[in-house]
Structures are given as C-alpha cells and as structure tokens.
Amino acid sequence: DGGITQSPKYLFRKEGQNVTLSCEQNLNHDAMYWYRQDPGQGLRLIYYSQIVNDFQKGDIAEGYSVSREKKESFPLTVTSAQKNPTAFYLCASSIDLGPRQPQHFGDGTRLSIL
Amino acid sequence: DQQVKQNSPSLSVQEGRISILNCDYTNSMFDYFLWYKKYPAEGPTFLISISSIKDKNEDGRFTVFLNKSAKHLSLHIVPSQPGDSAVYFCAASGGGMRFGAGTRLTVKP
Numbered sequence: 001d002g003g004i005t006q007s008p009k010y011l012f013r014k015e016g017q018n019v020t021l022s023c024e025q026n027l028n029h030d031a032m033y034w035y036r037q038d039p040g041q042g043l044r045l046i047y048y049s050q051i052v053n054d055f056q057k058g059d060i061a062e063g064y065s066v067s068r069e070k071k072e073s074f075p076l077t078v079t080s081a082q083k084n085p086t087a088f089y090l091c092a093s094s095i096d097l098g099p100r101q102p103q104h105f106g107d108g109t110r111l112s113i114l
Numbered sequence: 115d116q117q118v119k120q121n122s123p124s125l126s127v128q129e130g131r132i133s134i135l136n137c138d139y140t141n142s143m144f145d146y147f148l149w150y151k152k153y154p155a156e157g158p159t160f161l162i163s164i165s166s167i168k169d170k171n172e173d174g175r176f177t178v179f180l181n182k183s184a185k186h187l188s189l190h191i192v193p194s195q196p197g198d199s200a201v202y203f204c205a206a207s208g209g210g211m212r213f214g215a216g217t218r219l220t221v222k223p
Contacts, residue, residue, distance in 0.1 A: 004157070035213075042118060042203070042213035090157055099207035100146050100165070105157030 006091050006106035012114050013085060021076045021109045023091035032074040033092040049074055050097050086113050117141045118206050120214035128222055133191040135217050137204030144206035149178060149189050152201045194221045
C-alpha cells in the first residue's frame with residue numbers, strides 16, 4: 001500500500017534544540033516537499049526537492065534544513081534559528097515538479113515548544 | 115502575501131443540499147487549480163483539478179468552476195453527504211503552488 005509516512009505525529013522541542021521530522025514515501029516519486037501550516041493560513045512551502053541530492057528553498061526556508069540522500073526520504077530539521085517553530089508540518093510528494101501533478105501528503109507532524 | 119484566498123473559514127449545509135466552496139486568487143500566472151480534502155488527523159488528499167483553458171470540470175458529485183476574469187474558482191458538491199465533512203483547500207499552480215487557508219465544511223444529517 002503506497003503512501004507517505006511522517007513521524008513522529010507529535011514532537012516537543014526545548015529552546016535552543018534542533019529537531020528532525022521524518023518523511024518517507026514508497027510511491028517512487030521524484031519530487032518531495034515540506035510545508036508548514038499555521039492557524040488561519042494556507043500551507044507555506046519550506047523546501048522542495050526534485051531529485052536525490054538536490055533541494056531548493058521555498059518561501060520560508062530560514063531556520064530549516066533538509067537532505068535528500070535517498071529517493072524515499074526527505075527529513076526536515078527545525079534548527080534553533082527558527083524562532084517560531086510551533087506549527088503543523090506536512091510532507092508531500094509528486095511524480096515530478098510538473099505544475100499539474102497532484103501532491104500526495106503525509107498525515108503531518110505537530111511541533112510544539114516546551 | 116496570500117495569493118490564494120478562501121474567505122470563508124467554515125460552511126454548514128444540510129445533507130442532500132448543494133455545498134459551494136469559494137476561492138479567489140491574485141496571480142495571473144496561475145494556470146492550473148486543484149482542490150484538496152482533509153479529514154482530521156490525516157493529510158490532504160487530491161480531489162479535483164481544472165486547467166485555465168477550461169471553465170468547468172466535473173467528477174461525479176464534484177464540479178469545479180473557474181472564472182478567469184474574476185480570478186475566482188468554486189467547488190460545488192451535489193448532493194452533499196455527511197462523509198463530505200472535512201476541510202477543503204484550494205491550490206493554484208504556475209511558477210510554484212500556493213494554497214488557501216481552507217474552508218471547514220460540515221454536512222448535517
């Protein structure tokens with residue numbers, strides 16, 4: 001059963017701590033994305049990747065980092081430089097970056113500050 | 115800057131009636147539009163899309179209408195069912211994809 005798996009579902013971060021959110025897909029998709037959702041706002045793009053070992057900044061990349069060492073995996077690190085990390089984070093993938101390709105989403109990770 | 119806006123955070127309709135969800139956009143470069151549906155504790159799932167060369171696309175109970183001159187699109191669900199209760203996101207692509215904030219639809223039995 002193909003899909004996208006995000007873990008953990010809930011995550012708590014202490015001040016000054018880096019945390020990493022996991023995203024794995026078995027859809028054989030080339031493109032992967034990370035979004036952030038805040039109350040009353042649409043999904044905002046953090047980073048995206050078109051292919052292994054390549055990724056690009058989205059609209060709100062500051063304070064975040066990613067890697068794409070494997071096609072299936074696109075982890076997101078929320079660094080201590082991200083001053084307002086509390087949000088709902090969604091990972092997505094699509095066959096490629098084509099604008100008409102629907103994106104498939106994971107179930108999200110909710111990050112909170114302790 | 116919100117290039118895609120869903121001005122109604124919530125909508126409540128009776129089962130069997132029509133649900134109309136609206137979406138406005140500001141960027142003329144957008145040429146493809148999508149609707150996603152999200153249940154609680156799950157990620158959004160793709161529902162229906164429309165290209166800018168069309169003004170209507172239909173898939174079963176779901177129809178999306180596009181008015182390019184008004185930069186407006188709408189999703190019609192007829193007839194509405196309780197299982198349609200979810201948050202609906204509008205998205206627009208063309209030089210990147212932008213999402214609206216979502217509208218929570220509640221269909222009452």
